Amino acid sequence: MKKNTLIYGIGNPGRGDDGLGFAFIERLPIDILYDTHCAYQLNIEDAELFAKYTNIMIIDAAKNLDTNFTFNTVEPKDESSFSTHSMSVATVAALCHNLFRKQPKVRLLAIKGIDFQLKIGLSHSANNALEDALFWFNLEKINILTLH
Amino acid sequence: MTKKLSNKRNTTSQEKEATKLSTKSLKQPNGQPHPKVFKKIVIDPVTRVEGHGKVTIHLNDNNEIEEARFHIVEFRGFEKFIQGRPYWEAPVLVQRLCGICPVSHHLVAAKAIDKIVGVEADGLSAVGEKMRRLMHYGQVFQSHALHFFYLAAPDLLFGFDAKPEKRNIVGIIQEHKELAIRGIQLRKFGQEIIKATAGKKIHGISAVPGGIHKNLSLDEVKFFLDGKEVPSVQTCITWVEETIEFIKDYHKKNSHWIDGFCDFDSNHLSLVGTNNELDLYHGKLRAIDSKGNIILNDIDSQDYLQYFEEDVRSWTYLKFPYLKTLGPKNGWNRVGPLARLNVCEFIPSPKAQDRLEEFRRFSGSRIVNKSLYYHWARLIEMLHCAEYMQNLLQDSDLQSKDLIRKGKRNREGIGVIEAPRGTLLHHYTVEDNDEISRCNLIVSTTHNNEAMNQAVKLVAQRKISGQSIIEEGMLNEIEVAIRAYDPCLSCATHAIGQMPLHVALFSPHGEIIQEVHK
Numbered sequence: 001m002k003k004n005t006l007i008y009g010i011g012n013p014g015r016g017d018d019g020l021g022f023a024f025i026e027r028l029p030i031d032i033l034y035d036t037h038c039a040y041q042l043n044i045e046d047a048e049l050f051a052k053y054t055n056i057m058i059i060d061a062a063k064n065l066d067t068n069f070t071f072n073t074v075e076p077k078d079e080s081s082f083s084t085h086s087m088s089v090a091t092v093a094a095l096c097h098n099l100f101r102k103q104p105k106v107r108l109l110a111i112k113g114i115d116f117q118l119k120i121g122l123s124h125s126a127n128n129a130l131e132d133a134l135f136w137f138n139l140e141k142i143n144i145l146t147l148h
Numbered sequence: 149m150t151k152k153l154s155n156k157r158n159t160t161s162q163e164k165e166a167t168k169l170s171t172k173s174l175k176q177p178n179g180q181p182h183p184k185v186f187k188k189i190v191i192d193p194v195t196r197v198e199g200h201g202k203v204t205i206h207l208n209d210n211n212e213i214e215e216a217r218f219h220i221v222e223f224r225g226f227e228k229f230i231q232g233r234p235y236w237e238a239p240v241l242v243q244r245l246c247g248i249c250p251v252s253h254h255l256v257a258a259k260a261i262d263k264i265v266g267v268e269a270d271g272l273s274a275v276g277e278k279m280r281r282l283m284h285y286g287q288v289f290q291s292h293a294l295h296f297f298y299l300a301a302p303d304l305l306f307g308f309d310a311k312p313e314k315r316n317i318v319g320i321i322q323e324h325k326e327l328a329i330r331g332i333q334l335r336k337f338g339q340e341i342i343k344a345t346a347g348k349k350i351h352g353i354s355a356v357p358g359g360i361h362k363n364l365s366l367d368e369v370k371f372f373l374d375g376k377e378v379p380s381v382q383t384c385i386t387w388v389e390e391t392i393e394f395i396k397d398y399h400k401k402n403s404h405w406i407d408g409f410c411d412f413d414s415n416h417l418s419l420v421g422t423n424n425e426l427d428l429y430h431g432k433l434r435a436i437d438s439k440g441n442i443i444l445n446d447i448d449s450q451d452y453l454q455y456f457e458e459d460v461r462s463w464t465y466l467k468f469p470y471l472k473t474l475g476p477k478n479g480w481n482r483v484g485p486l487a488r489l490n491v492c493e494f495i496p497s498p499k500a501q502d503r504l505e506e507f508r509r510f511s512g513s514r515i516v517n518k519s520l521y522y523h524w525a526r527l528i529e530m531l532h533c534a535e536y537m538q539n540l541l542q543d544s545d546l547q548s549k550d551l552i553r554k555g556k557r558n559r560e561g562i563g564v565i566e567a568p569r570g571t572l573l574h575h576y577t578v579e580d581n582d583e584i585s586r587c588n589l590i591v592s593t594t595h596n597n598e599a600m601n602q603a604v605k606l607v608a609q610r611k612i613s614g615q616s617i618i619e620e621g622m623l624n625e626i627e628v629a630i631r632a633y634d635p636c637l638s639c640a641t642h643a644i645g646q647m648p649l650h651v652a653l654f655s656p657h658g659e660i661i662q663e664v665h666k
Contacts, residue, residue, distance in 0.1 A: 040350070042246070044298070044317060045336050048329075078318075098321055099329055 003036040017113025020061035047095035062110035073103035253568035258355035259563030266555025275548035276359035283345035290338025291568035310363025310623025359552035360482035410519035413438035417481035424493035450566035483570025485525035497535035603629035
């Protein structure tokens with residue numbers, strides 16, 4: 001059965017709390033309602049991946065959050081400033097529309113990290129934030145996956 | 149008094165932040181003005197290349213080029229910190245020096261470590277070698293697609309002096325949507341081949357000492373043939389052929405300047421197969437001069453130390469390899485797609501061979517020394533890779549379970565492979581306790597160092613020398629010259645956060661005035 005939702009973790013697990021995206025995906029059970037994917041960063045090819053779904057949820061680590069996590073809709077945005085190696089979620093969403101005429105709903109779950117140095121493993125604080133985000137996701141899962 | 153240069157460089161907001169274009173009189177270490185007045189133009193960073201480098205151009209009082217250099221400003225230390233690690237980690241560890249061509253490092257390290265575990269190149273199982281080859285050809289295919297469609301095409305489609313905010317992949321997407329989609333999908337095909345063979349798209353893990361960790365299932369084969377999730381391999385062949393038609397037509401229309409753009413004599417180096425064919429995975433090392441005379445006659449890669457040395461210069465972290473017999477001045481080689489097509493006698497796949505013959509007819513000479521022909525050569529290699537993958541995907545050996553071979557343990561292992569950007573060599577020495585005690589890497593872009601510097605100087609002399617006004621398009625031509633070689637600067641230097649750094653300050657006469665160790 002074709003799945004409509006992609007949950008996509010980004011970050012570098014070799015840079016401490018930057019691994020939050022991967023860690024979130026690792027904790028998700030296999031589900032018939034969504035696909036999961038992980039990468040170090042978004043790039044141009046991801047526009048084509050986005051086009052295959054109607055619902056995209058990006059998981060990324062974030063600095064300087066007032067809360068343990070935030071969940072927001074990302075609007076497509078054409079940016080003249082870019083790198084072929086690393087693109088913003090908004091830019092990839094815009095490319096998806098420009099190239100493939102698809103406009104999935106794209107939302108970003110940003111989880112608070114504090115330590116981004118070279119090491120494998122999350123800080124105690126990031127682990128707590130991850131647990132809060134997962135708890136919230138399990139409560140809100142039906143709404144998220146049905147685009148509410 | 150020096151004439152004041154007017155420098156107009158239209159930049160995007162990103163380039164404004166990152167690109168410094170400065171002219172200044174050089175000073176001596178004591179702070180006094182240098183007796184010979186120079187001005188300096190800096191292009192930093194060079195854009196649309198992999199990694200970070202800069203160009204400096206020194207002008208005299210008459211705005212003539214005194215010196216033009218391509219500097220690599222990254223520093224890496226993989227040869228050092230691999231020391232003390234167990235040898236079986238080399239294929240997965242050393243590839244971390246690059247996120248663009250890690251497969252090449254993964255495979256060449258595996259080839260070197262095969263020797264350590266006593267397995268010769270012809271001692272791998274059929275599935276071991278063929279899975280590695282499929283991985284490698286998928287890698288070259290996606291790397292070439294990235295370079296042509298994302299990095300080079302904006303120059304070709306919009307012109308060197310087009311506005312920088314247009315001259316990029318986003319510009320391609322806006323004005324040439326179908327081409328952009330093809331580029332993305334061709335690259336995706338190669339990346340999916342890598343994922344299927346190496347386990348992951350980046351930093352795969354399948355090549356292990358003596359063989360391969362997995363075979364290819366029939367379901368995985370079907371994925372690449374049915375055209376549902378990715379374009380079928382046959383579609384890839386068709387698209388690449390159409391792109392070759394584009395580049396051929398581009399050359400026809402623009403030969404009046406392409407042929408003279410960075411056309412200079414050099415040697416060319418690559419691996420060739422046993423029948424003198426193009427072989428990207430294994431073969432003998434051969435070098436030819438600018439006329440096609442063989443100057444390095446099919447040596448075994450294990451003997452490379454007898455033939456190659458590396459020169460170092462104070463202004464760059466990138467070394468300058470050369471053939472010992474000819475010395476640093478005459479012994480340097482170009483590598484990569486153009487060099488490979490010059491060195492090989494033929495391509496063992498029919499459509500690519502036809503295209504090679506067409507390429508040679510068009511260029512008018514058997515050996516092509518014109519830098520911009522790299523793009524055309526790269527596309528011919530893409531076609532070869534697609535045909536090669538099509539054959540391999542239909543080979544039942546890929547479903548064999550005879551994955552790993554073993555032999556008698558050795559202390560030393562050398563591996564050579566033709567990476568997307570040229571000849572890549574890894575050399576390891578391993579102690580009895582299985583720890584790596586020595587590692588040397590000669591990376592493709594390193595071989596092209598002298599060629600890129602020559603290209604920079606040629607364009608600077610032709611476009612900038614004597615000009616009172618330096619336009620952005622002139623500077624982009626310097627970048628175009630470098631881009632033709634598709635340098636991978638992060639591979640070629642050897643940064644890890646807190647590496648020891650030695651800074652030496654030299655007098656104009658080359659004497660060390662001050663040294664700082666960090």
